[in-house]
Amino acid sequence: MKPSLNRDRERGVxxxxxxxxxxxxxxxxxxxxEGDWKLDPSQGWKADVLSGAEFRHxxxxxxxxxxxxxxxxxxLFGLVQGLGLMALLADPDAMILARCIDETHQPxxxxxxxxxxxxxxxxxxxxxxxxxxxxxxxxxxxxxxxxWRFCFSLLASxxxxxxxxxxxxxxxxxLAAFNGNETRPAAPLVLDAVMQAGRRIEEQLFRxxxxxxxxxxxxxxxxxxxxxxxxxxxxxITGATxxxxxxxxxxxxxxxxxxxLLTELEAGEALSFQKAEESVIRSALAxxxxxxxxTARSLGISRATLYRKMKVMGLR
Numbered sequence: 451m452k453p454s455l456n457r458d459r460e461r462g463v464x465x466x467x468x469x470x471x472x473x474x475x476x477x478x479x480x481x482x483x484e485g486d487w488k489l490d491p492s493q494g495w496k497a498d499v500l501s502g503a504e505f506r507h508x509x510x511x512x513x514x515x516x517x518x519x520x521x522x523x524x525x526l527f528g529l530v531q532g533l534g535l536m537a538l539l540a541d542p543d544a545m546i547l548a549r550c551i552d553e554t555h556q557p558x559x560x561x562x563x564x565x566x567x568x569x570x571x572x573x574x575x576x577x578x579x580x581x582x583x584x585x586x587x588x589x590x591x592x593x594x595x596x597x598w599r600f601c602f603s604l605l606a607s608x609x610x611x612x613x614x615x616x617x618x619x620x621x622x623x624x625l626a627a628f629n630g631n632e633t634r635p636a637a638p639l640v641l642d643a644v645m646q647a648g649r650r651i652e653e654q655l656f657r658x659x660x661x662x663x664x665x666x667x668x669x670x671x672x673x674x675x676x677x678x679x680x681x682x683x684x685x686x687i688t689g690a691t692x693x694x695x696x697x698x699x700x701x702x703x704x705x706x707x708x709x710x711l712l713t714e715l716e717a718g719e720a721l722s723f724q725k726a727e728e729s730v731i732r733s734a735l736a737x738x739x740x741x742x743x744x745t746a747r748s749l750g751i752s753r754a755t756l757y758r759k760m761k762v763m764g765l766r
Contacts, residue, residue, distance in 0.1 A: 475586055476596060479577040483598045487573045491599050495575060497563035500545070505567040512541045515612065515620050516548055518654045522647045523550050523623065529643060530625055533633050535608075538564065538624040544571040544581040547621065558628050562602070575599070579607030579624040587611050587619055587692075589645055589674050591637050594630035604630045608641050610648040610674045613692035615659030616702070623648055648674045652691060656680070660689045664748055666711075666733045668694050668726035677726070679711060685750020687711050697726065710750050728763050731756070735765070 483489045500508060509516070519539050527537040527550035536559075537550040546568045551559060559565060572581035576598030583590050592607040606627040614620035623644055627633050633640060649671055657665055660680035668677035675693035682688050686708040690700055698714065715727045730749070738744040746756040760766070 473590075475582070475588055475590060476577060476592065479572060479582045479586070480598060482572065483576045487576070489576050489598060491576065493599070494601055495599055497568040497570060497575065499563060499565070499569070500567040502567075508543075508545060509541070509547055509566075512547055512621060514655065514658070515539075515541070515614075515651075518658070519612070519621075519623070519651050520548060522651055523548065526550075526623070526625065526643065526647050530640060533627065533636065533640070534629050535606075535625045535627045535633065535640070536564070538580065538626060539621060540570065540580040540584065540624065541621045542584055542619045543569070544575075544584050544622070545569050546580070555628070562605075564626065576602075578602065578605075579609030579626060580622050583609035583611045583622045583624070584619050587613075589641060589648075591641050593634050593637070604628055606630055606633050608637070608644050610641075610644045612648050612655075613652050613675050615656045615689060615691075617690065617692040617695045620652075620655065623651075645674045649676045652676060653678065656689065656691055663688050664734070664737060666730050666737075668697055668715075669729045679730075681711050681748070681750075682708070683748065685710050685712065685748060687714065712749055712751055727759070728765075731759060731763065731765065 516539065523537045523539055531552065536552065536555050538546055539548045540546050546564065546566055548566060549564065570578055570580045572578065572585050575581050577592065578597055579590060579592055589610045590607070594606065595603050597603065597605055606629065608625040609622055611622050612620045625640060625644055652675055656678055663680035663682055665678055665680050668679060671677065671693065673693065675691055677693040677697050678691045679687055679694050680689035687705055688708065690705055694700070711730060712727060715730065734745045734749055738748065742756055743753055746753040749756070
């Protein structure tokens with residue numbers, strides 16, 4: 451998909467040109483930059499930066515995210531430091547909350563306002579890792595020339611949204627480099643590392659929110675969110691991550707009624723629900739160390755029903 455980038459030729463303004471390999475997400479973002487935000491890519495830009503008092507007030511709302519995410523940020527930074535990448539953490543409004551950078555990054559960080567309190571929302575900065583990831587709720591890689599503004603043309607960004615315990619966007623992690631395409635050969639590996647970090651942060655936020663509940667998986671993670679659910683001692687759903695909600699279609703209203711987990715899964719007709727049910731039973735058995743009675747009790751079903759399902763699934 452390529453956006454139409456018709457410019458005012460009399461002004462001599464020309465937007466970036468998408469390559470055939472460009473993602474749909476980036477193309478859509480460029481369309482918004484031109485059509486919705488009316489941004490001139492050749493224009494210089496300087497981020498709005500909150501004052502110290504404003505930053506302390508706003509960042510306080512993300513205190514738990516910062517506390518949970520910083521160890522992952524430091525770990526990521528250590529892994530990619532040799533590639534010239536820095537690590538940035540932002541809130542749901544694309545405000546930078548924290549960063550891990552090398553001393554050599556300082557001059558360009560000052561020039562581009564890559565610092566705490568800087569606002570990088572897409573409607574002002576154009577297509578960028580943080581702003582576009584939190585808006586579209588999807589992982590994103592931007593190589594040389596793939597940011598909207600020309601002044602960011604040498605930036606490379608690997609950005610992943612972080613989801614909170616209720617499935618909403620809590621913020622984003624962004625690995626950024628000033629060396630353009632030098633990291634492109636390793637892009638799949640770097641983006642996967644960021645997604646794994648995002649999933650670990652999400653899981654910690656989820657487990658902290660539902661302390662005391664049993665956290666089960668509906669299947670393997672495929673993206674930047676893990677399909678996790680929390681159930682109580684009666685096998686009722688008390689919480690679900692972003693991926694679990696996307697998979698099942700559950701809403702806050704659904705979860706608020708505390709339905710039985712396996713009953714909800716059995717109501718689904720798609721094959722994915724059968725796989726999810728098997729994943730739930732496998733993880734419940736693992737948590738109970740193979741104790742069938744404890745597993746059945748935790749899932750809110752009879753032991754006979756559990757045995758029947760295990761037989762159908764080929765589980766011993």
